[in-house]
Amino acid sequence: MYEAMVTARHYEERLQEEYLEGKQPAFDISAGPIPGELHLAAGHEAAAAGVCAHLRPEDTVTATHRPHHVAIAKGVDLERMTAEIFGRRTGLCKGKGGHMHLFDPDVNFACSGIIAQGSPPAVGAALAAKKRGTTDVAVSYLGEGAISQGGFLESLNLASVHDLPVVFVVEDNDWAISMPKARVTDVESGAQRAKGFDMPGVRVDYDDAVAVYEAARDAIERARAGNGPSLVEVQVHRRMGHFMGDAEGYRPTEDIERAKRLDSIERLAEDLRSEGVTDDELAEITDRAHQRVEAAIEWAKDQPEPDPDEAFDDVFVTPPRAQVVPDGGGDRGIVDAVDVPPGSDDDIGGEDR
Ligand SMILES: Cc1ncc(C[n+]2csc(CCOP(=O)(O)OP(=O)(O)O)c2C)c(N)n1
Numbered sequence: 294m295y296e297a298m299v300t301a302r303h304y305e306e307r308l309q310e311e312y313l314e315g316k317q318p319a320f321d322i323s324a325g326p327i328p329g330e331l332h333l334a335a336g337h338e339a340a341a342a343g344v345c346a347h348l349r350p351e352d353t354v355t356a357t358h359r360p361h362h363v364a365i366a367k368g369v370d371l372e373r374m375t376a377e378i379f380g381r382r383t384g385l386c387k388g389k390g391g392h393m394h395l396f397d398p399d400v401n402f403a404c405s406g407i408i409a410q411g412s413p414p415a416v417g418a419a420l421a422a423k424k425r426g427t428t429d430v431a432v433s434y435l436g437e438g439a440i441s442q443g444g445f446l447e448s449l450n451l452a453s454v455h456d457l458p459v460v461f462v463v464e465d466n467d468w469a470i471s472m473p474k475a476r477v478t479d480v481e482s483g484a485q486r487a488k489g490f491d492m493p494g495v496r497v498d499y500d501d502a503v504a505v506y507e508a509a510r511d512a513i514e515r516a517r518a519g520n521g522p523s524l525v526e527v528q529v530h531r532r533m534g535h536f537m538g539d540a541e542g543y544r545p546t547e548d549i550e551r552a553k554r555l556d557s558i559e560r561l562a563e564d565l566r567s568e569g570v571t572d573d574e575l576a577e578i579t580d581r582a583h584q585r586v587e588a589a590i591e592w593a594k595d596q597p598e599p600d601p602d603e604a605f606d607d608v609f610v611t612p613p614r615a616q617v618v619p620d621g622g623g624d625r626g627i628v629d630a631v632d633v634p635p636g637s638d639d640d641i642g643g644e645d646r
């Protein structure tokens with residue numbers, strides 16, 4: 294667990310450096326080796342390590358728009374994940390998904406930029422496991438800002454009524470972008486949602502990885518034993534802005550300082566020391582994690598960019614500034630696209646492009 298947490302923290306520190314390259318002095322979100330948004334999960338690591346320590350590759354995990362710590366703890370291929378984040382062809386989604394759309398079928402991991410989107414597919418995976426008669430489980434991560442989303446609430450209901458092996462994990466970092474929790478819900482804890490669906494709901498009040506591990510163990514054992522779903526909420530801390538480039542003008546300074554002070558990695562290191570793990574052993578774990586991160590970033594940056602000819606493969610929308618030729622087929626058998634200069638007779642224009 295400590296290694297997964299240290300790896301995730303260092304990975305994001307390095308991504309932060311890479312991300313800022315070329316984006317200054319005026320923040321240009323499309324510039325640099327990692328174009329687009331980047332949501333970092335520093336301060337959330339315990340919620341990933343404590344839960345995923347109980348999982349096997351066959352178990353399904355759906356994570357959020359802030360996915361790196363969970364992906365690392367679930368064992369997603371770090372090199373191909375990094376290539377995806379850098380938009381390279383050998384990335385998990387051929388460089389077209391970016392950091393919010395990491396899919397690794399080898400370890401049954403997915404994530405999405407749409408909040409609470411992971412809950413229905415996790416319930417689907419749990420239903421599949423039940424029908425196949427396996428002991429696999431599914432875990433759906435979401436933020437506290439997503440606990441009123443319809444997809445989540447319907448998922449809780451289906452999971453409960455069918456006794457499905459799924460665990461919902463709410464990462465409560467007190468904020469949904471700039472929106473404090475108290476302004477969007479009257480429940481004190483997301484774990485209270487469980488009561489309305491007749492399933493166990495527990496909250497881990499501070500991001501102690503060992504406390505998360507214990508809460509998750511009960512929930513996952515219950516699911517594996519065929520006794521149905523549970524909900525676990527974990528208090529985590531957002532050590533960064535909502536995404537890179539967020540100046541956090543809405544956030545009280547004390548809250549930012551508090552999040553930085555409460556470091557779950559430091560807490561776990563203390564626990565390990567008190568159990569007799571030496572500083573040298575901890576340093577060895579940190580070194581190994583750093584080397585792995587550096588190797589993945591180095592490899593990813595060396596990978597080729599996607600071929601523009603493949604831009605419209607594996608997508609289901611009308612490509613921009615292109616003419617769609619019905620029955621064009623191609624090997625996708627859906628539509629074919631040819632480039633049409635904007636403003637030309639064949640350009641259908643506007644939103645419909
Ligand atoms: C359905 C949907 N609505 C709105 C958004 C825009 N959005 C992106 S992240 C976010 C806040 C999410 O907050 P929370 O669930 O608490 O996760 P956190 O970012 O704090 O980890 C919102 C509203 C979205 N991505 N999807």
Ligand SMILES: [Mg+2]
Nearest residue numbers: 436437468469
């Ligand atoms: Mg939040």
